[in-house]
Amino acid sequence: MLYILFLFILIVLFILFFRRGRGVFISEVLNSIDMEYRQEGNLRVLTYNVAGLPQRLSSASTPRRRSMEIIGELLNSYDIANIQEDFNYNRSLFAKSLHPYRTLHKGKVPFGDGLSTLSNFPILEYRRIPWKACHGADCLTPKGFSYIRVQLSKSITIDVYNLHANAHDTVRSARARSRNLDQLAQYIHDHSLERPLLVMGDFNAHYSNGLDSMSDFRRRTQLKDVWVELENRNEIPAVDPFFIAKDMLSLTNKAESLDKILYRNNPHFKFTPILYDIERKIFRNEINQPLSDHLAVLVNLKWEYKFDQ
Structure with missing residues (x-):
């Protein structure tokens, strides 16, 4: 009887801590860095879902801890890397990282959101915001999006968002995902209005999936999709009722x-995408196996800032 009571108390505490973790809004403002003044430059940016769930839960085929160590070292080739599903192996992921700026890890499953950003440029501010809507297994972790303000030179900053939306293609999952993108679009409007952006x-x-709301999200935020621009002749794919x-x-x-990697310019700041590439050959282990169940996406961008004439 005492054992059952003890187990019940543990379960109640777990639920309370989990609910508290889902609602945690983390925000921090940091001091600006004294950098040299530049009006132009280049960025190599990457987004990568690293399948960092515990070994027995991960759908990736390679050992997770060792895979994270390799991924972390390979990330050094990129100026800004947005990572999703960085749950249980963050120490391994960061072990060989040379990036001087990284967001703080929120925690393992079920308390973490799995979002991490590594940057060669100073991070002046960051926030973590959980989704208001979820469905199915996605409700078991406080998934959401993060915001950082990155300093590119002495007086030039951009806003960078990292997100992991609700998964699966069921109607209820798609509705939750649509509400995720609505929430992010509203947040961008409220907090990054007229700011240069990377999402x-x-x-x-x-x-192509009629259940998704990507086109509406893109319209509301005025973001441009680098894949659409460079690889799809600047054409948004049409909705396919038989999409698989x-x-x-x-x-x-x-x-x-x-x-995906999307960007937005403003009258003073201009991104020009130079390269889009799915990194099929880079993130692999010693026997050429992929290190995650996703492929990383790379974009090279030129940027330039112009004062009022």
């Missing part, structure tokens, strides 16, 4: 990925 992450959405998503590990540059 990178696992959208779990396709333009391709296997994530079989994607090429010509196929739309769930993992």
Whole structure:
């Protein structure tokens, strides 16, 4: 009887802590860095879902701890990397990282949101915001989006968002995902109005899927999709009533990925995308196996800032 009572108390405490974790809003403002003044530059940015659930729960085929160590070292080639599903192996992921700026890890399953950002440029502010809507297994962790303000030079900053939207293609999951994107679009309007933006992450959405709301999200935020611009002749894919998503590990540059990189300019700041590439050959282990159940997406961008004439 005492054992049952003790177990019941543990379960109640777990639920209370989990609910508290879902609602945690983390925000921190940091001091600006004394950098040299520049009006232009280049960025190599990456988004990657690293499948960091515990080994027995992960759908990736390779050992997770060792895979995270390899991924972390390979991330050093990128200026800004947005990571999703960084749950249980964060120490391994960061062990060989050379990035001087990283967001603080929120925690393992079920308390963490799995979102991490690594940057070669100073992070002046960051926030974590949980989704208000979820469905199914996605409700077991406080998934959401994060915001950081990145300093590119002495007086030039951009806003960078990292997200992991609700997964699966059922009607209820798609409705939750649509509400996720509505929440993010409203947040961008409220907090990054007229700011230059990068929005990178696992959208779990396709333009071709009529259940998803990617086109509406893009319209509301005035963001441009680098894949659409460079690889799809600047054409948004039409809705396909018979749409079936391709296997994530079989994607090429010509196929739309769930993992997307979008950008927005303003009258003073201009991004020019130079390269879009699904990193099929980079993130692999010693015997050429992919390190996650997703493929990382790379974008190279030129940026320039112009004062009023």
